Amino acid sequence: MAATSLVLDGPAGAPLQEQLAEALRGAILAGRLAPGTRLLSTRALSEQLDLSRNTVLNAYARLLAEGYLVGHTGSGTYVARELPERHASVRRAASRGPARGLEAEPPALSRRGAALAAVPAPFDLARGIPPGRMAFRLGVPALDAFPSELWGRLLHTRWRRSWGDLLSWAPPAGHPPLRRAIADYLATSRGVRCVPEQVLIVSGSQQAMSLAAQVLMDPGDAAWVEDPGYFATLGALTAAGATAVPVPVDAEGLDVEAGLRLRPDAKLAFVTPAHQFPLGVVMSPRRRQALLAWAARAKAWVLEDDYDSEFRYVGRPLPALQGRIPDARVLYTGTFSKVVAPSLRVGYLVVPEALVDAFAAARGFAGLSSPVLEQAVLADFLTQGHFNRHVRRMRVLYAARQDALVEAARRELKGLVDVEPTHTGMHLTGWLPEGVDDRAASARAAQAGLLAFPLSQFRLESRGRGALMLGYSPVPEEQMDDSVARLARALR
């Protein structure tokens, strides 16, 4: 295969690895890469195409997972002899996107639909996890410590007391008592400047991103995204016809200077200043300043995703970027998925007053409103003081779980995985020795029943040392030693 015959002209907003996967998939489906063909090594292809090796590795990994490629240890990667049946129609349609006009039949999906189907979906990974096999799943709270009796009581009482009020629609912006309770909480705990009217109830930060992309961006506009970062952002941008611009993250958080070099005219920046996802760094005051200055100058917006800042174990958390200066061009989002439970599908988005009506309209047109019962019970949970108690309990629990992880890792994972304790969050970054492929390490961990996502899965164009993301929040202390020992055996 002449690598130069691959044209990377994939859908707007798709990262290079997706464009490469798409181009390879298209070549396979069109027969330009015949079944059984041996592909170039990832190293050789990355040199020929002048792409990072990670980009090529990720593209190969995706096609291996989809069944277009097969790998034989020690002998390379080959085009599968049997092409995947199940996804064939969707994929074939998807592959038409860029090649439109060359085929007799128009595509089943629009170009945007095909691009959406091709964005890697993190939420696929969230399902079907057998109980007791949650180590080291990222972003899952300690569901073993969920106050189920209390919640059941609140549910029962709320239903009995006011079922008549719980049957009709909530306003698109959300159940008013919950909006008030959240505004109080954010002002007190996170230094967010807001009145209840600015708080919109959304199904979580994913919906917040999706709405922000719709309301603040036009097709073709660019948004800065952190690299490595939460890649479902790409889905929200693709749905809005917008383009993701990966901006590197360093020890101070998003590199604003790099963003300015890449796309000073971006309309939106997605950031996680309190605890960068997934690296865990805190955005420095200098960078916060620079980011706000850029937004003010460029009349752009910042979407601050404060996804797990409740869990700060040492000292007081840095207040939200949103509250740093008056009239900052910042939208603020958070979720109860991490602090209470993912199944609630309740999060919030705080927007400037001038934008409230437009966001409420977009929320309504995307699916009216969130279910009322969850919102009402959550409002009770907050206003009756249970939420603050729960957060305090979880903070103690997670600190102990992190300690247990660090201790066990120092004992068992020496030379295999390097972890440093942090002051915030629900996971640690477990650095692998230079040159070790984190996808392969993650696959070995998975065979041992452990869900440790590879850092490179969150990389778009950045390169760097491999790591396993170790979520400690769902692992009970008494299971930590065993889980770490299993990881050590899997990696050895």
Added chain:
Amino acid sequence: MAATSLVLDGPAGAPLQEQLAEALRGAILAGRLAPGTRLLSTRALSEQLDLSRNTVLNAYARLLAEGYLVGHTGSGTYVARELPERHASVRRAASRGPARGLEAEPPALSRRGAALAAVPAPFDLARGIPPGRMAFRLGVPALDAFPSELWGRLLHTRWRRSWGDLLSWAPPAGHPPLRRAIADYLATSRGVRCVPEQVLIVSGSQQAMSLAAQVLMDPGDAAWVEDPGYFATLGALTAAGATAVPVPVDAEGLDVEAGLRLRPDAKLAFVTPAHQFPLGVVMSPRRRQALLAWAARAKAWVLEDDYDSEFRYVGRPLPALQGRIPDARVLYTGTFSKVVAPSLRVGYLVVPEALVDAFAAARGFAGLSSPVLEQAVLADFLTQGHFNRHVRRMRVLYAARQDALVEAARRELKGLVDVEPTHTGMHLTGWLPEGVDDRAASARAAQAGLLAFPLSQFRLESRGRGALMLGYSPVPEEQMDDSVARLARALR
């Protein structure tokens, strides 16, 4: 004011009435129409601009509601002396859409965001209704007959029995037991051809529209929408950057020939074949045939919204369009909002197998998934036979409520409102005498505490006799006479 100085170049997808409202708003904000100016009569302006009088009436009504205009009975319509403060910033931003480049500051919203904020939002109307004042609210079930004790018991049992399974995410496509139960129900009751894997759980038909527009359309593509029709469709299309093409509805449903004349290259058609919303007609077999033939020929898609077909009082309902022929290019959506309760926010979207992955991805990127508890309890409600019993009970109840309405109307509303009984649904169309303005009639009814939407609110470009939409489902039989008598007094 020279009417010809108004340029209708509003956002794509916005109906003429919105474009006119936008142009007038812009002229007012820019000072081209000074405070206190008397506007042309709706008749004179409609003639000058060659628009239907309804279009002009609707634009004036919107600006009156927003406070840009004030009306003095008998003396015409004037530009308000005090412009509205509350919406000023959003509206001002919105008004920049078409005038981009003429102002110093870039807009706070994207052009799409401004267009979204300008689409009339039907869901604003759903909130804040005092109990006992539901006459004649459209699309609300008999919440007074909701089986609250049974539902509370199911909720309690499901939580106690399996709270551990109800805390994590549902897959984006939905809770599997609910998908199975819905597939069974649709196959048996509606003749829908599907397996559970084709059923996606959505928050309602609004989300179904929003996803269909994203997955099946690219920016600039056109979709046929029924006129009169459910206007929130426009919001879903605007969010996707797509264009709505109003297609007239007659006694046989959507006029497919007219659609072919207007935009044969449309990618999608939104239809309500079982019971056209809001007119209530059933799409004829001939038209169904023509619609499917167009979709097959044009490789377009039909989104069938089967929003209230459970309520058929005489004979068997016509099976769904989706199941009419194998491999029809039809997506099928329905909701539990009308059959169970709006607050659940659970509906379904049945898509061809080849599209499942793309729709699940779009659903995920729009906000992951729906809350699990509602889905699990609803699955119990369906599989334990409660749902079928509930539908049968509601059918008897609604038939009786419709009878009561028709009887009272014949007695009290002679010469004021003309109603004909129908075999399906939850509302009747109450035709007003020729020449009577249905918005004014609706406003008078509202003053009497009655929510009877004017038909013209659902019109895009069509003209025709005015009517009040009379939802009988939420009005208990014993309150019907009084409600109808109040309406008669209000209209007399």
